[in-house]
Structures are given as C-alpha cells and as structure tokens.
Amino acid sequence: MSGVSTPIVIVGAGKLGKLLWDCLDGDERWRAIGFIDDGHAGETCFDLPVFASDAYDTRLTRNAMMAIGYPAMRRPMVEKLAPLGLDWQTFVDRRAIVGRHALLGRGAIILSFAMVSSGVRLGDFAYVSAYSQIGTGSVLGDYCSVLPAASIGETVIGNDCTIGLRSACLDHAELGDGVTVGPFTLVRQSVPAGALIAGSPARIVRRG
Numbered sequence: 001m002s003g004v005s006t007p008i009v010i011v012g013a014g015k016l017g018k019l020l021w022d023c024l025d026g027d028e029r030w031r032a033i034g035f036i037d038d039g040h041a042g043e044t045c046f047d048l049p050v051f052a053s054d055a056y057d058t059r060l061t062r063n064a065m066m067a068i069g070y071p072a073m074r075r076p077m078v079e080k081l082a083p084l085g086l087d088w089q090t091f092v093d094r095r096a097i098v099g100r101h102a103l104l105g106r107g108a109i110i111l112s113f114a115m116v117s118s119g120v121r122l123g124d125f126a127y128v129s130a131y132s133q134i135g136t137g138s139v140l141g142d143y144c145s146v147l148p149a150a151s152i153g154e155t156v157i158g159n160d161c162t163i164g165l166r167s168a169c170l171d172h173a174e175l176g177d178g179v180t181v182g183p184f185t186l187v188r189q190s191v192p193a194g195a196l197i198a199g200s201p202a203r204i205v206r207r208g
Helices: 015-024 071-084
Strands: 006-011 030-036 048-051 063-066 196-198 203-206
Touching: 006 015, 015 030, 063 071
Parallel strands: 006 030, 006 063, 030 048
Antiparallel strands: 196 203
C-alpha cells in the first residue's frame, strides 16, 4: 500500500550500513529508524541514532537488516544479537534484477544493479553487492559476500566465502567453506575450504 513503510534498524554503521541506508532512502517499503553498531554507539549516522547491541530497545522495531560486509564479523554479530529476537529482513534493491525462481535466504541483501538469475539459491545473510552477476543454478552458502562487479557462473560456493571485487568464478568451480577470492581473480577450478586465492588464472596463496 502506498505511503505505508516498515520501520527497520540497520545493523552496522560502517561503509555497508551507509550504503544500505542510501538504498533504503526513497524506497517507500522501508523506513530506517537507526543503526546498531558497538563501535559507533552514542553517535549519529544520517541524523539517526546508533545504538549499542546491548542497549537496543526492541520496542522501537524488531525488524532488522544486516549491513556488515565481512563474514568473519557478520556471523558473530548475528549470534550476539540472537537474544533480542530480531526479525531479519531480506532486502532486494528496487534497481536490482532477481529471477522469479531465485531462493533468497533470511537476512540476505541484494544491492543496486546486481543481477541474480532464476534458479539461484542464496543462503542466510548472504550479501550481493552492486553490479554483481550470479548465474542460473548457482548455490551460495550462508554469510557469503559477493563484492562489487563480481561474476559467478553455475557453481556451488560454501558458507562464509568472500568473492572479491571484479573477480569471476566460472561454471563448476566449486568453493569450500571460508574461501576468500581476491580482487580481479579468475577462478576456473575447485578450491579447498579456507583457502585464499588470487590471480588470473587463480592460484592458492594461502591454505586454510
């Protein structure tokens, strides 16, 4: 219904939190009422209050969106906030393209001009940044981050992975849990869990 918006608290007042606020601004579906960020508690961000995680009052709203970019920080924050009983919302920017049969997990975030094809499965709290493309049939695990302008073919990506800026994962290049793909990296092969890979073609820089 036009004119009715859902109040939302943004978790994370850093770069991604500000970017998410910008996406929400002007989107009549949502109305940001503040941020939760222990590192900036007591400050304001875009004239909205920033709350400490242990001081947030859920009477303001239980609806929340996750805006912490890196899996190693995002997962612990979700666990820390569990006692609050927040209702994690999935957000798709109105300028993104998402196939009708894509499955988006709880708390997933898809930013402006990203393209998520039909048949894609995104895990809980997955994050797809601007101008990224995820091909038909791809599966991304929980807490994955796809950074700007990255491209993912038909492949399976484990939990807690980060796909770097302008990198590309070609069809059938499976990634284990906790893999980090460096920026401008071309991934053609399967990658073991916990590895850091970089280069074009990719090579393993550090094993998990």
